[in-house]
Amino acid sequence: MRKLEHDNIIKLFEVYESDNHIYLVLELLHGGELFDRIVRKGQYSEKDACVLMRNLLSALAYMHSKGFMHRDLKPENLILKDNENDWDIKIADFGLSTVIKCEEFLFKRCGTPGYVAPEILADEKYDEKVDVFSAGVILYIL
């Protein structure tokens, strides 16, 4: 994940481990979750949604090209940079992300109901396109 450097992906600086805890040091973002922003705004304008989706898809294309997939994309995992605009998002929470070529995990059911692609629910083999499906659901919500 630290190899991922993109304006729309949250930056991981360092990892610490102590006897009882694991710490991931991340960049600080002030805008809160996209989920809360949608609730506050009610509805996105076509223009705002358009810029947001461009950012999201650009970040997805980038991480897929580096061999990672997220597998749990949803508005709660997209963090806004600040309160100045409604489209500057960063992908966060890579807890379920995985390396695309890692065969054994590609059958595992994961994600959040409502955002998850049909091939995961059907227990079929899937690939990084499951992220694109989730992105589509997010666009629909906007």
Next chain:
Amino acid sequence: MRVEKIFTENEKEEKFGIRLIQNAQFCEIYARAQDVQEKWVTALSKFCVLTNYSSCFVNIKAIGKGSFARVFLVKRKSDNAELAVKTFDKNLLNSVDKARVTLHLSIFVISNEI
């Protein structure tokens, strides 16, 4: 792999060592001067897990809570920079979650090795 500085307080001669640890095995490397030791640790922190969290950061307040982790606003002691830190309590993780966090950490390491 973890990296930590070696502290040598009681010896006559000051030494500037680092210790690399993996699966209960470790190796120690000594630098000629403190700034070299610092450079090594900085460079290795991009690939390794560090161990001295509480000496580097002060937690200010909790800003978020996920299913497995809590997120804190913290201040880095060295330059007062504000950052976000996602914290997992190892004792609260069940085996499935533990596997997930391990996976998370291994992705972190793998991603830097590519």
